[in-house]
Amino acid sequence: MIASSRSPLVWVVHISVILLVVLWTLPTAGLLISSLRDKDQLAVSGWWTALSTSSQNLTGRAASPESQVERDGKFVIAGNLLEGGNSKVSAFGFRPLQPTAFPAGTPADIGDGQTLTVKDDGSYEIVSPTRMEGARGQRIFYTAAIPPRFTFDNYREVMRAEGIGASFINSLTVAIPATIIPILVAAFAAYALAWMKFPGRAILIAVVVGLLVVPLQMSLIPLLKLYNGVGAFLGVPAKTYVGIWLAHMGFGLPLAIYLLRNYMAGLPREIMESARVDGASDFDIFIKIILPLSFPALASFSIFQFLWTWNDLLVAMVFLGTGNNELVLTGRLVNLLGSRGGNWEILTASAFVTIIVPLIVFFTLQRYLVRGLLAGSVKGG
Structure with a gap:
């Protein structure tokens, strides 16, 4: 007896069914992944990038002048823009139209003799020769590479x-x-x-x-x-x-x-x-x-x-x-x-x-x- 082989039409049917299943499953899988992602990452990248590091333009604010300390004759405000983890800052700025004007670690002159430095780990320092005044801290714009984050906050x-x-x-x-x-x-x-x-x-x-x-x-x-x-x-x-x-x-x-x-x-x-x-x-x-x-x-x-x-x-x-x-x-x-x-x-x-x-x-x-x-x-x- 000659072994019977499957008709090409059978293979066409099987491949078509597999394609239909994939086409129906992908949107559902994407919806599920999106529902578990951090909302900031979801706003800037698609669900297919959920497992990769995403680059985001973020805004933070330095601590208020009340927290300044005197160090070596200068007044310093220090802190960290990131909440921890493996995030890294690649560039920063202090103007909305120039959020990436300075590479991380480079001192930026923000006027009145004050300098702002933001390192790649998110730590920052504002150094001034005179005591700083004001009720609110300096706004800082920065670009950070954020690792993938998953959360149930959307469901909560x-x-x-x-x-x-x-x-x-x-x-x-x-x-x-x-x-x-x-x-x-x-x-x-x-x-x-x-x-x-x-x-x-x-x-x-x-x-x-x-x-x-x-x-x-x-x-x-x-x-x-x-x-x-x-x-x-x-x-x-x-x-x-x-x-x-x-x-x-x-x-x-x-x-x-x-x-x-x-x-x-x-x-x-x-x-x-x-x-x-x-x-x-x-x-x-x-x-x-x-x-x-x-x-x-x-x-x-x-x-x-x-x-x-x-x-x-x-x-x-x-x-x-x-x-x-x-x-x-x-x-x-x-x-x-x-x-x-x-x-x-x-x-x-x-x-x-x-x-x-x-x-x-x-x-x-x-x-x-x-x-x-x-x-x-x-x-x-």
């Missing part, structure tokens, strides 16, 4: 922010019911479309498929007006959790019904026929047979729906509000960035704070994900 700042705990609870209050309710409704509808004969079933299936392509933004305002109208008629407050649960149910039902209907339609017909022969009703078949067998499809949709509702910001702002007591976790973390988008090191840490719960859900149900999606995509009734 996020976790200590006011209202984070309440927003976390708000997100759970939104995401859990907004995941369970569509599954319950969609499971009943999917069973009816898959196994029950009634007029207009094909039209309903076509409508469900068509709703999959309707943009959320297009239906958001009409849905909000409808909800506000019904709420005003019934005397129900506009901004409630019920409203956002119903909104997420409406947006999630088309995909849920489509996945579950395709999966249920592929289940063995003989099981249902045997149950009917034994006198089981449609409700009994659904509860005792269909639901246990459809758990992979239910788990697949649960992952998608939970990820969507947990990370949602637009629907939460529209149907729940933007007050301090109503903000979900994504809204709270966006507020930490400020109106100008500064302090973006907070964004990197916030990203990993928000994915803790979705990761738990995903790894709990991931073994059912592929099975449920593939079964729902290739089987039909």
Whole structure:
């Protein structure tokens, strides 16, 4: 027998999969590394330089004249600009427009007979022939080679922010019911479309498929007006959790019904026929047979729906509000960035704070994900 060799197409597929995995993994790895870096280093260099020494232009201030001492007939102010470690100063200056005017160790004339010297270890001396006056110390600009520094300060700042705990609870209050309710409704509808004969079933299936392509933004305002109208008629407050649960149910039902209907339609017909022969009703078949067998499809949709509702910001702002007591976790973390988008090191840490719960859900149900999606995509009734 001639040993069979793999087709070139197989190698192309494997290489393509590896490239896709790398392309998806690199941004996540970069985000994780950035979240652990010192914010000053993060501002001047990319995450791929995290393990290398970075050169930074920094500003410090010498000690005030109150700390000067007399030495050999001259007055001296001494100190260190660096906090320790292996950092080294390469150049310094005393004017903002000339931050690297003098190499480290070179005396610089700063006027009035005073000289400033900054050594490579960050130590400095200001020497004056007369007693120095003033309330504040001399500003010193310098360039230093800073070794890589990693810290959890970004995570501490996020976790200590006011209202984070309440927003976390708000997100759970939104995401859990907004995941369970569509599954319950969609499971009943999917069973009816898959196994029950009634007029207009094909039209309903076509409508469900068509709703999959309707943009959320297009239906958001009409849905909000409808909800506000019904709420005003019934005397129900506009901004409630019920409203956002119903909104997420409406947006999630088309995909849920489509996945579950395709999966249920592929289940063995003989099981249902045997149950009917034994006198089981449609409700009994659904509860005792269909639901246990459809758990992979239910788990697949649960992952998608939970990820969507947990990370949602637009629907939460529209149907729940933007007050301090109503903000979900994504809204709270966006507020930490400020109106100008500064302090973006907070964004990197916030990203990993928000994915803790979705990761738990995903790894709990991931073994059912592929099975449920593939079964729902290739089987039909």
